[in-house]
Amino acid sequence: MKSSKTGIILGKTITYIALVLLALSIIVPVGWVFFASVKENSEFYRNPWTLPKGFHYQNFIDAFEKANMQNFFLNSIIVTAIALAFLLVIALPAAYVLSRYKFKGQKFLNVCFMAGIFVNLSYLVVPIFLMLSEADKFLGKTFGIKQLFLNNQVVLSLVYASTSLAFTIFLLSSYFKTLPKDFEEAAYVDGATYFRTMVSIMFPMAKPSILTVILFQFLAYWNEYALALTLMADEKKYTLSVGLLNLMNAQKAAATYGQLYAGLVVVMLPTFILYMLVQKQLTQGMTAGGVKG
Amino acid sequence: MDKQKGRGRFVFFCVAPATILFFIFVVFPTINVFRMSLYKWGGFSANKSFVGLENFKNLMKDAKFFQSFQNTVLIIALVTMVTLIFALTFAGILVRAKMKFKNFFRVIFYIPNILSMVVISAVFSAILDQRNGLLNGILSIFAGKEVSISWLGSQKTVIYSMVIVLIWQAIGYYMVMYMSSMSAIPESLYESADLEGVGPIKQFFTITLPLIWVNIRTTLSFFIISSINMSFLLVQAMTQGNPDGGSEVFLSYMYKQAYTNGSYGYGMAIGVIVFTFSFGLSAVINAVTKRDVIEF
Numbered sequence: 001m002k003s004s005k006t007g008i009i010l011g012k013t014i015t016y017i018a019l020v021l022l023a024l025s026i027i028v029p030v031g032w033v034f035f036a037s038v039k040e041n042s043e044f045y046r047n048p049w050t051l052p053k054g055f056h057y058q059n060f061i062d063a064f065e066k067a068n069m070q071n072f073f074l075n076s077i078i079v080t081a082i083a084l085a086f087l088l089v090i091a092l093p094a095a096y097v098l099s100r101y102k103f104k105g106q107k108f109l110n111v112c113f114m115a116g117i118f119v120n121l122s123y124l125v126v127p128i129f130l131m132l133s134e135a136d137k138f139l140g141k142t143f144g145i146k147q148l149f150l151n152n153q154v155v156l157s158l159v160y161a162s163t164s165l166a167f168t169i170f171l172l173s174s175y176f177k178t179l180p181k182d183f184e185e186a187a188y189v190d191g192a193t194y195f196r197t198m199v200s201i202m203f204p205m206a207k208p209s210i211l212t213v214i215l216f217q218f219l220a221y222w223n224e225y226a227l228a229l230t231l232m233a234d235e236k237k238y239t240l241s242v243g244l245l246n247l248m249n250a251q252k253a254a255a256t257y258g259q260l261y262a263g264l265v266v267v268m269l270p271t272f273i274l275y276m277l278v279q280k281q282l283t284q285g286m287t288a289g290g291v292k293g
Numbered sequence: 294m295d296k297q298k299g300r301g302r303f304v305f306f307c308v309a310p311a312t313i314l315f316f317i318f319v320v321f322p323t324i325n326v327f328r329m330s331l332y333k334w335g336g337f338s339a340n341k342s343f344v345g346l347e348n349f350k351n352l353m354k355d356a357k358f359f360q361s362f363q364n365t366v367l368i369i370a371l372v373t374m375v376t377l378i379f380a381l382t383f384a385g386i387l388v389r390a391k392m393k394f395k396n397f398f399r400v401i402f403y404i405p406n407i408l409s410m411v412v413i414s415a416v417f418s419a420i421l422d423q424r425n426g427l428l429n430g431i432l433s434i435f436a437g438k439e440v441s442i443s444w445l446g447s448q449k450t451v452i453y454s455m456v457i458v459l460i461w462q463a464i465g466y467y468m469v470m471y472m473s474s475m476s477a478i479p480e481s482l483y484e485s486a487d488l489e490g491v492g493p494i495k496q497f498f499t500i501t502l503p504l505i506w507v508n509i510r511t512t513l514s515f516f517i518i519s520s521i522n523m524s525f526l527l528v529q530a531m532t533q534g535n536p537d538g539g540s541e542v543f544l545s546y547m548y549k550q551a552y553t554n555g556s557y558g559y560g561m562a563i564g565v566i567v568f569t570f571s572f573g574l575s576a577v578i579n580a581v582t583k584r585d586v587i588e589f
Contacts, residue, residue: 015386022383023401025461029416030404032427036419049430094311103304109312116319118572122522122544123564126551127322127329162318165311194303223409226529230552241411245530248415264412271407279400 033268037261044257059258060266067259069266071236072243076267079157079228079239080221086161087168087217088210094165095172096198096206100184110173116166122226128159129230151234159231160221168213175209176202208281215278219271240267330562335555348562358563360538361546364452368524368542369574371456373516376463377509383464384471385497389483399472402465410523414531417458421445445532448539455532455540459523467512474508475501503587510582514575521571543567 036044037059039052063069097103098110132149139145149155179202187197203210225241232238238246244263251260330348334341352358383402387395405413420427421444432440444454478501486496502509525544528534534541534549541549544567551560 012390012392015390015392019383019386019392019398022379022464023398026401026404026465029420029427030408032419033412033416044425049427090310090314093307097304097307101300101304103301109308112312112320113315116315118518119319119323120518120522122525123326123547123568124319124322126548126557126560127325128318129552130557131322131325158314159318162314165315166319169311194300198307219407223411225409225411226526226548229529241409244411244415248411248418248530260415264415267409268412271409275404275407279403 030268033261033264036257037265039258039261041256041258056258059262062256063259063262063266067247067256067263068235068238068243069240069263072238072240073266075153075237076222076240079153079160080218082154083157083160083221084214084217086158087164087213090161091165091168091172091213092203092206092210093198095169096176096202098169099173099176100181100202113166113169117170119166121163124163125227125230128227132231151232151237153232153237156228156231159227160224164217164220168217171213172206172209175206179205211278211281215274215281218274222267222271326561326564326568329558330565332558334558341558344558348559349566351559352562352566357538357541358546361541361543364539364541365521365524365543367452368456368459369517369520372459372463372520373513375456376460376467376516377512379460379464380467380471381502381509384468384475385501387468388472388475389493389497389501399469403469404465405462406466408462410526411530413458413462414527417454418445418531421454445540446536448536451532451536451540455524455527458527458531459520462523463516463519470512471505471508474505478504503584506582506584507586510579513578513582517571517575517578521567543570 035052038054038056039059040054040056043050043053064073098106098113129150132155135149136147139148183201183205184197187201192201223241225239225245228239229242229245232242240263244260244267247256247260247263251257331343331345332341333344333347383398386392387398392398419425423429423441423443423446426444428444429440429442432442442450444450482500482504483496486500491499521543524542525548528540528542528545529548532540534545543563547560547563547567549560550563551557554560
């Protein structure tokens with residue numbers, strides 16, 4: 001009995017040490033970025049482990065004014081917001097109908113969207129870019145329109161929304177499927193149209209999974225950069241991530257560390273705030289799609 | 294309720310926008326990847342020429358492609374194994390053992406998942422930097438002399454550095470996933486095991502693992518797909534394939550060929566191989582790990 005007790009204590013100690021080490025490996029680098037963002041440039045050439053000497057908030061002003069972060073920040077907000085709006089307006093009705101109505105071709109569409117989950121956006125970056133640039137060339141030749149599809153924030157948002165449709169429809173459908181049929185039947189008896197039933201009865205009931213979709217896709221759109229980098233060559237249209245990537249590459253030559261870390265804090269903060277607000281929803285929402293073991 | 298007028302129209306208007314956009318931006322580009330792999334085309338010029346399987350034949354002679362292949366396979370294997378073991382162990386401990394700060398750990402471990410790959414690569418560039426890096430800083434303290442290892446600059450270490458970053462990034466996500474399926478296992482199973490004197494480690498292997506096996510299998514496919522994807526994003530932001538292809542992976546090589554290098558058809562041929570490879574590997578792993586489903 002005694003030996004097993006010391007065994008348990010030993011085991012617990014080892015686990016705590018392992019857990020704390022892993023936690024530190026996350027807290028230290030992230031915290032370090034926050035500290036580095038208020039360091040003066042000269043401090044970067046000394047021991048990286050020293051704390052900042054003072055609160056050098058000039059970095060943030062420089063990042064916003066000199067490195068154009070305010071512009072990028074605004075662009076990111078615009079693209080993320082429009083993409084989320086597109087996604088919800090398009091995916092919600094589709095998910096609802098696909099999961100609760102029987103019609104011709106329904107099975108085929110369900111299979112298509114299901115397969116779409118496994119198609120990765122990373123494969124499609126270049127094909128989508130070329131498709132849009134060809135469309136631009138065509139428009140230029142036939143109508144004399146300069147550039148419509150590339151360097152267009154609305155188009156970028158639409159591509160974001162379209163490429164996350166499959167997963168979103170899957171997530172929402174599996175929730176709609178669990179709702180009982182009685183609600184719709186009652187609504188029809190009361191003479192509500194299909195559209196009204198959907199918008200004012202079924203959508204409000206799907207709130208938890210809609211919230212999950214918004215959370216996940218906000219993070220995905222806000223942090224995305226491979227597509228944004230390829231489709232938006234115009235520096236005025238850069239999103240925050242692309243702007244930061246540029247700053248990172250420039251930093252190797254120009255040594256504007258302070259601005260870079262200030263920029264990193266700016267890109268992290270919104271996601272952190274969101275995470276703190278809805279941390280429970282986010283870590284539990286992962287199973288909302290029915291990936292139960 | 295099927296008799297109400299306008300049902301067909303309603304269904305159409307709900308489904309059509311999603312279907313059309315999905316076909317334009319997902320299905321059509323995917324088909325294009327396969328089709329264009331048979332062409333020689335720069336991407337920007339008008340002259341496309343059908344070359345059959347020539348792109349694939351050239352790929353077989355391309356040493357850079359094999360290097361990216363090797364790197365990708367190494368990343369998939371290492372990231373999957375290490376992350377799986379850590380995530381399962383930590384999830385098992387946090388769900389079963391009466392630990393303090395359980396929720397705190399869960400919240401912290403998930404943080405890498407909400408970070409942009411740009412942030413992650415900036416952070417790790419700073420950690421792994423040869424001159425002012427945090428890691429060399431720590432090592433110098435322990436070694437008692439100046440340590441100056443070029444983690445990202447040498448062929449030997451760069452790929453392992455990337456593996457560590459990817460594991461760091463993934464553990465929390467999978468841990469949270471396993472935790473939620475583990476907590477669905479009824480307490481009574483563990484109680485009766487306790488009564489019979491079965492220890493916690495044996496309980497983990499005889500109760501927990503078999504009961505979440507379906508979930509583990511699903512995540513294995515996730516591991517393959519996301520390793521291929523994440524390694525691409527990491528390379529794009531952190532190493533650009535340097536030094537000399539040492540960190541090049543499948544999709545970064547594809548992007549380089551198709552976009553930067555202007556050999557679109559060739560790039561798409563790489564895409565086809567990656568596609569086939571990831572699906573094939575998922576199917577094989579799915580078949581190998583098939584067990585009878587145990588319900589609780």
